[in-house]
Amino acid sequence: MSGVLIGRAAELAELTAALERAAAGSAGAVLVSGDAGVGKSHLVSALTRAARAQGRAVLVGQCAELGESMPYLPLADALWTAAQPGAPEADEVRAALDARPVLKGLLPDGDGGPSAASELGQQQLFGAVLGLLGELGRDRPVLLVLEDLHWADRSTRHLLTFLCRVLQRERVCLVGTYRSDDLHRRHPLRPVVAELLRLPNVTGVEVPAFGPGETAEYLAELSRGAAPVTLDVVERVHRRSEGNPFYAGELYSAEPELRDAKAELPSGLADLLLSRVERLSDGGQRVVRVAAVAGRRVDDELVRRVSGLDEAAVGEALREVVSHQLLVPYGIGYTFRHALLREAVYADLLPGERIRLHADFARRLAGLPDGTRGSAAELAHHSLAAHDLPAAFAASVRAGREADRLGAPAEAFEHYERALELWEAVPEPEEAAGTDRTRLSLTAAQASARAGEVRRAAHRLRRLLDVSDTADVPLRSVIREHYAEYLLDLDELDEARVIAREAVAMLPADPPTHDLAWAHATYARTLVYTDPDGEMPGMAEKAVESARAAGARGAEAALLVTLGVYRESREADSGVAELFARARDIADAGGSPQTALRARYQYARTKFDRGDLTGAAAAADEGVRFALDNGVGWSMFGIGMRTLQYLVRYTTGDWAAARGIADGFPLQVVRPHEAQVSAYALFIEVAQQSPVVDERLRWIAPLWQEDLLANYIGRGLAAENALWRNDPQTALDHVGNIADPVYSEGASFLRIAATGLWAHAELAARARAAGDDEAVRRAAEAADDLMRRVRRSVAFTFDARPRTWLGLEGHAWVSRAEAERRRVDGVHDVELWRKTAELFTYGDPDGGFVYEVARSRWRLAEALAENGDREEAATQWRSAMAIAERLDAKPLLAALRDLGARARLRAPRTAPAFSGPLAALTGREREVLKLVAEGHNNREIAAALFISPKTASVHVSNILAKLNVTSRTQAAAVAHREGI
Structure with missing residues (x-):
């Protein structure tokens, strides 16, 4: 049929709108669904034609019905087609591919990609795709179409999910099509679609069947140049096709049957289609x-x-x-x-014909040069369909290795799994595979773990422990080393430590080997937080020397990082930054990007924790560049580097830069790790009372119980947000729900404890004003409990070992907690607040943790005013005001302005003109009258305005006289009537 689009105006408008939003810098995705033959591809083709006519870059790729055989097939198809000479985007795409070898490896003529299976392989590929789309989008908007996603391989589904989540301000519109009638309950795309459609930047477009009028218009278009279509034909075709355009077209094309209205039409679609072929x-x-x-x-x-x-x-x-x-x-x-x-x-x-044709394809593919992109996967597919099990076995092993090189661990596992299933059915499998069964099982488990199926990988290796007794000792050790690693990832620490110790014990200490180095590296990781026999750091230091002697640079670097983390938590070692830097350099030289990124993160974090904010900023910036250059910005440590980069700017008061970084943090989240990243943005949003706070908390809240860090950060800032809104009880509810030992007993708990004590101080002040001694006592007891936990956190690590180093920020939060505890008793302790403010400066009066310095000086000014030192109170108040105004910290500004008015710390301003009964009152008397109207007694008025109760009583008497009233109640009525 021609390019005429019938009955799809609304659907095309939705697609066009999404592309226009992308062109304006708001990336998005559209999932187009509908039954087979309903016209999804025709609709999308209309969009691609219009996009090309407008000068957009268009990349189109299709999935194929090859199961899970060929990873990233639609992406490779889109890139290969767009890079062909004569394609409108060829020069741009080729240049972008040349800069990204990991993507060139997907193409039939490509030789790029990781040289071997790597933990970061898939993350690097995803990062490269994101970078390529962003680069193309800088010149002109990009339309990426992935068709027939119901046939997508697992890696493509993961890529689709990744792009839908991280594309934000890139000028990219992603359109995917899939058959909704194929998505049975267990179809692997079904949960992916359900998850993605929850995202705000993903919309769904369902292509419906034709109505009678649209079928008539469609048939008229098909018959253009021939005899007009009769109403009888339209009715019969529409009834039999049920409005499916493809089916309708095939019915109409069966011309001899349709000319004879009495003739029976073919009974099914397959018969119609085959009748076309038979001609x-x-x-x-x-x-x-x-x-x-x-x-x-x-x-x-x-x-x-x-x-x-x-x-x-x-x-x-x-x-x-x-x-x-x-x-x-x-x-x-x-x-x-x-x-x-x-x-x-x-x-x-016919069955025999099908087998012969598959065999012909397999012979043709077997003759291609080794390494031809996708040939091994296709060879395995055709060989299996041709019942040639030896060829299918050997090709499956090759396809697994190719998928590993391409960063597609899920497909690699599927190929290895198929080979293992065929192991007993083929002659001389070890020779064909180039390895033995145990090693291939280990390789399959490693691929499974890289695909995110860590529990399945651990289960496979647990079984291998029992069947590998005949294997050589190094292999048995390697199996245990990887098993322990996966147990660590599953938080099964005790078993991990036992298994890792076995892996080390199996190998001789001399001569040093790579296997021994990695066994030591994994064992050291198991001892970082639980070291019952005190083996660290002596064991790790010897292991570093052994790894160096073996030339195992990656293991050496990993050991140094682990050793640094251990020393920092237990030995107050001031040289850990240099240790992490050394590990970084060794990992760089040894080509271990994952360890190099981990070392960079720890190096920057250590600088940050020790108050070297300039050094931390430089280290975080370099770490983020490294992560992005290596395409792993969305890996665990890549995300960690970006959130640390944000925290450094938040701390130094460079909030404009911090907000720019947070623009890359998701808002509408559906996965636990996304909630964790999103929660960081709340630090500034709560401090500035951004209107997005409530929405972000709504998205994060359902995931608090699934991610400890998201719970800790999110609830902690939700508590602070509630306090700024004068809701201390809600704040305490949040504090009480941060219950994990890591955060409720460790040093991280100090900020949460200080927030909880702030809430108790507010509740105690209210109870004291109301004369509720019992409520005051309850607040004091709860505050004492929090302080006991603070002191326990300061004294011990969460595994009950003495804490040797807390960090500058930790000491400042302890001082804040102590000062807030005194406020619970109604005491504004000048020296405690002075100490807190000084500790938050990190030794730099004009720097340090800028926002917390301002918050501490707010309380210090309040304490000084209450204790009669108005001159210094005004100095501290002005300092806090300057910071709060620069940061646009709205709730802190409001609190400071209120304090300035009550304590008369700010420069006097011209009083507003009043008429009526209030005209006779002074400014201070109006302030007193406002508190009288709120129901406060003289003692409470004195505390609020930092004056003596006697002075407050004199003001009240003057007010009654000037207003010509005889009671406080009558004065309050005047105040309400006059609007103050």
Whole structure:
């Protein structure tokens, strides 16, 4: 059919709007669903034509019905097609690919990609895709179309999820199509779609069936140039097709049947489709069958070799098939006009014919050079379908290794798993695989872990412990080392420590080996937080020397990082920053990017914890650059570097830069680790009372119980937000729900404890004003409990070992907690607040933790005013005001202005003019009258305005006289009537 679009105006408008939003800098995705044949591809084609006409960059890729065989197939298809000479985007795409070898490895002519399986392989590839789309989008908006996602491999589904989550301000619109009628309850795409449609930047467009009028318009378009379509034909076609455009077109194309209104139409869609094929010559039918077995795009040479036709016959047959619109040109080959047609032809093949054709494809693929992109996966697919188990086995092993190199661990595992299933069914499997069964099982487990299936990987290795007794000792040790690593990731620390110790004990200490170095590295990790026999750091120091002697640079660097973390928590070692820097340099030299990133994170964090904010900023910036340059900005430590970069700017008071970093943090989150990242943005949003605070908390709250750090940060800041809104009880509810030992007993708890004590101080002040002694006592007891936990956190680590180093910020929070505890008793302790303010400066009166310095000086000014030192109170108040105004810290500014008015710390301003009874009152008397109207007694008025109760009593008497009233109640009525 022509490019005319019928009955899809609303759907096209939604797609166009999404593309326009992307062009304006608001990236998004649209998932287009509908039954097979309903016109999803036709709709998307209209969008791509319009986009190209507007000068947009357009990349289109298709999935194929090859199971989980070929990772990233639609992405590779989109990049390969866009990079072909003559394509509008060819120069841009080729340049972007040349700068990203990990993506070039996806292409048929590419030789890039990781040289071996790597923990960061998939993350690097995802980062490279994000970088490529962002780079293309800088020049012009990008439309990326991924068709037939119901056939997508697992890695493509992961990539789709990643892009939908992280694309934000890039000028990129992603459109995916899938068959909704294929998404049965257990279909792997079903939960992905459900999850993505919860995101605000992802919309769904469902393509409905035609109504009768649209079917009539569609058939009229098909019959253009021929006899008009009768109403009877329209009614019969619409009824039989149920409004499905593809089905309607096929019914209408069965012209002899339709001309005879009494003739029976074919009973099903498959019969209709095959009737089209049966009209072809023998050569044409042979070509269509070959294309159906190929499963996706075919070219002239492929058809010639597999069909057995000579070049002239193939050319004639292809012209015939294309003229009948069964195959259509696509890129440098041909593809079926519709997938339903391919499915019908493939299903109609006789079993023997199908097997022979698959075998022909397998022979052709076996002759390709080793390393040809995707050939091993396709060879495994065709060999298995041809019942050639030895070929399928060897190809599955090769395909697994290729998928590993491409950063597709999920597909690698599937291929290895298939090979292991075939192990007993093929002769001499070790020779064909180039490895033994135990090693291949270990490789499969490693791929499973890299794909995020750590529990499944651990389960496989647990079984290997029992069946590997006949294996050589180094292999048995390696199995235990990886098993311990996975147990660590699953927080099964005790078993991990036992297994890791076994891995070390199996290997001789001399000569040093790589296996021993990594066994030591994993064992050291198990001892960082639980070291019952006191083996660290002596064991780790010896292991570092052994790793160096073995030339295991990655293990040496990993050991140094672990040793640094241990020393920092237990030995107050001031040289840990240098240790982390040394580990970073060794990891860089040894080509271990994951360890290098981990070392960079610890180096920057240590600088930050020790108050070297300039050094921390430089280290965090360099670490983020390293993560982004290596395409791992969204890995665990990549995210850690970015949140640390944000925290450094938040601390130094460079909030404009911090907000720029937080722009990359998600708002609407559905996964625990996303909630964790999102929560960091609350530090500034709460301090500035941003209108987005409530929305962010609504998204994070359902995930608090699933992520400890998200719970700690999110609830801590939710508590602070409640306090700024004068809701101390809600604040305490949040504090009480931060219950994990790591955060409720460790040094991290200090900030939360100080917030809780602030809340208790507010409740105690209210109770004291109301004369509720019992409530005051309860607040004091709860505050004492918090202080006991603070002192325990200061004295011991969470595993009950004495704490040797707390950090500058930790000491400042302890002082804040002590000062707030005194406020619970109604005492504003000048020296405690002075100490707190000084500790938060980190030794730099004009620097340090700028916002907390201002908050501490606010309380210090309040304490000084209450104790009669108005001159210094005014100095501290002005300092806090200057910071709060620069940071636009709205709630702190409001509190300072209130304090300035009550304590008369600010420069006097011209009083507003009053008429009526209030005109006779002084400014101070109006302040007293306002408190009288709120129900305060003289003692409370004195405390609020930092005056003596006697002075307050004199003011009240003067007010009664000037207002010509006889009671406080009458004075309050005047105040309410006059609006103060």
